[in-house]
């Protein structure tokens with residue numbers, strides 16, 4: 001037992017070595033060029049016509065397909081009425097932080113009638129990622145899949161499917177989403193939840209004026225299929241099922257997993273999942289469905305009706321109505337936790353020691369009405385990390401850092417919260433008011449970082465999907481209640497690698513990553529309504545000693561503020 005585990009560790013460290021050593025000098029395989037034209041169009045869902053922002057007139061936006069190692073160049077023309085940026089969610093952006101996309105973190109917005117070219121190499125990642133607008137609420141409709149296939153001559157580490165389909169989960173508002181978030185920020189009132197979930201932009205059969213346009217996936221008996229699922233939902237995690245069909249998860253966030261077969265997925269917004277299915281049931285029609293996982297301990301109004309698409313067998317003559325899967329209850333935290341705890345990396349390579357240890361409390365907070373306008377209820381809710389609610393800067397943090405501009409951000413984001421309290425118990429009123437600030441945590445190049453995120457009961461406890469930009473991390477532990485280093489259970493052998501982790505409601509999650517990429521990396525809740533209210537912080541990774549470990553100069557067309 002011991003011997004085989006040390007063999008596994010040796011093999012794993014060889015894999016680590018190869019991955020680290022090869023990456024820098026591997027030439028890019030091919031140049032893939034795309035043009036994104038951002039514009040507006042009128043779309044009708046739920047009998048309501050809205051003017052939405054789209055890319056190349058598509059909703060969801062175009063799928064970009066590359067091979068691992070390719071150089072992707074996307075020229076983004078903003079012909080729409082809003083300021084935009086595009087973020088390449090999950091792409092590691094080695095030494096290309098300028099191309100990452102979050103507004104006021106790595107770049108200023110692209111104003112209407114202007115353009116910016118994102119140029120980066122995709123290395124060491126295979127599977128599905130995605131791209132989306134990273135400013136205000138625009139990502140509700142400005143998003144699409146990024147499919148990363150193995151290099152020419154390489155194959156998937158699982159049986160080749162007969163066909164592949166992108167499945168993008170989203171949300172639809174019977175309103176202009178930019179008005180929705182602008183009003184929430186102005187008044188301090190929580191923005192209203194969406195009117196429906198969607199699959200490939202369609203709500204499906206159970207919503208008014210929707211049945212004719214329900215998304216359909218056509219399969220042939222006996223064949224196998226790869227679903228490339230992107231959760232682009234804005235403000236909640238999602239259960240995902242297919243009636244009478246099991247699913248085998250083979251990759252999450254463009255990291256291969258040990259195959260895991262299940263009848264239900266729990267997907268956090270920000271996560272992507274590659275899932276194999278086989279058309280091995282009676283020829284017929286089966287609903288593919290997604291429904292809210294809502295863990296908040298206070299009431300949130302949301303649609304309990306599942307969004308659906310139809311899995312239809314080719315040549316089907318069976319006239320029965322499609323079968324609907326049974327969804328877990330909306331608040332089924334046990335099922336949600338079981339799924340995320342079951343995932344395992346295929347070729348793990350976990351740092352066994354840590355250079356930088358952080359403990360970050362995450363949750364809501366209140367601001368008093370002299371600092372910002374308040375709703376009628378008299379308190380304004382914000383998000384916070386270690387008792388600091390993040391405030392956007394005027395120019396991007398990366399620009400300010402690169403140019404040595406003072407007064408844009410401070411480097412004093414703390415490693416621990418200012419005080420200990422019963423994080424998951426009753427939180428006294430005096431503790432509920434965080435500071436406002438634009439603080440970063442500085443990381444030494446190549447340091448190994450461990451962060452324990454601790455959910456807090458300020459206002460309410462809820463699962464927050466925390467996304468780290470520009471890195472994948474290992475989810476080395478998670479649990480409920482207050483994190484206790486003496487009793488916490490860690491898995492340093494084969495944990496799953498991710499770019500977004502759902503920190504359990506009323507619990508904690510521990511992650512490890514290597515700060516091997518100089519630049520500024522946003523960390524935030526991937527609920528857009530939380531992020532917009534300061535549920536964020538950033539890491540600033542210093543340059544390394546070698547020239548090859550330094551962040552190059554910004555591209556000449558980088559938008560200025």
Ligand SMILES: *[C@@H]1O[C@H](CO)[C@@H](O)[C@H](O)[C@H]1NC(C)=O
Pocket residue numbers: 040041042051
């Ligand atoms: C959308 O509809 C509105 C109202 O009918 C119209 O004024 C506008 O020109 C339309 N926009 C587009 C892009 O078609």
Ligand SMILES: *[C@@H]1O[C@H](CO)[C@@H](O)[C@H](O)[C@H]1NC(C)=O
Pocket residue numbers: 081082083109111561
């Ligand atoms: C876009 O940004 C500019 C500053 O660059 C600002 O003046 C303008 O109001 C913004 N437009 C919108 C629609 O937010």
Ligand SMILES: *[C@@H]1O[C@H](CO)[C@@H](O)[C@H](O)[C@H]1NC(C)=O
Pocket residue numbers: 209210212
């Ligand atoms: C759906 O399609 C039917 C048959 O083509 C048509 O009569 C009906 O008006 C359509 N419904 C909507 C909402 O477009």
Ligand SMILES: *[C@@H]1O[C@H](CO)[C@@H](O)[C@H](O)[C@H]1NC(C)=O
Pocket residue numbers: 244245246261263
């Ligand atoms: C799904 O998997 C479970 C557990 O492996 C198995 O019991 C069940 O029969 C499978 N269902 C289908 C429809 O294949």
Ligand SMILES: *[C@@H]1O[C@H](CO)[C@@H](O)[C@H](O)[C@H]1NC(C)=O
Pocket residue numbers: 282283284285286318319320321322323
């Ligand atoms: C017809 O399709 C349904 C699902 O839509 C399936 O449950 C049923 O077994 C099928 N019947 C036959 C006779 O194949």
Ligand SMILES: *[C@@H]1O[C@H](CO)[C@@H](O)[C@H](O)[C@H]1NC(C)=O
Pocket residue numbers: 329331332333
């Ligand atoms: C889920 O919600 C239902 C009804 O709203 C409630 O009865 C049940 O106790 C809740 N379950 C959990 C695990 O919170």
Ligand SMILES: *[C@@H]1O[C@H](CO)[C@@H](O)[C@H](O)[C@H]1NC(C)=O
Pocket residue numbers: 399400402403554558
């Ligand atoms: C840095 O400062 C110089 C001089 O003020 C300016 O021209 C340049 O645009 C700035 N660069 C960035 C990335 O902000």
Ligand SMILES: *[C@@H]1O[C@H](CO)[C@@H](O)[C@H](O)[C@H]1NC(C)=O
Pocket residue numbers: 422424425426
């Ligand atoms: C923290 O609060 C929880 C929930 O109210 C309670 O069960 C627990 O005993 C408290 N822990 C401490 C150390 O006070």
Ligand SMILES: *[C@@H]1O[C@H](CO)[C@@H](O)[C@H](O)[C@H]1NC(C)=O
Pocket residue numbers: 424425426427457458459460
């Ligand atoms: C969480 O805080 C609320 C008050 O904001 C309180 O009612 C509730 O009991 C707390 N939960 C626990 C588990 O202590």
Ligand SMILES: *[C@@H]1O[C@H](CO)[C@@H](O)[C@H](O)[C@H]1NC(C)=O
Pocket residue numbers: 387417418419430431432433434435
């Ligand atoms: C957060 O900081 C504020 C202002 O310094 C302080 O009043 C409050 O007690 C702190 N809360 C916590 C949980 O540390």
Ligand SMILES: *[C@@H]1O[C@H](CO)[C@@H](O)[C@H](O)[C@H]1NC(C)=O
Pocket residue numbers: 446544549
């Ligand atoms: C990064 O750290 C590892 C050990 O943690 C070391 O082997 C490697 O040489 C370092 N790389 C650089 C570029 O400093």
Ligand SMILES: [Cu+2]
Pocket residue numbers: 463464465525526527530531535
């Ligand atoms: Cu959140």
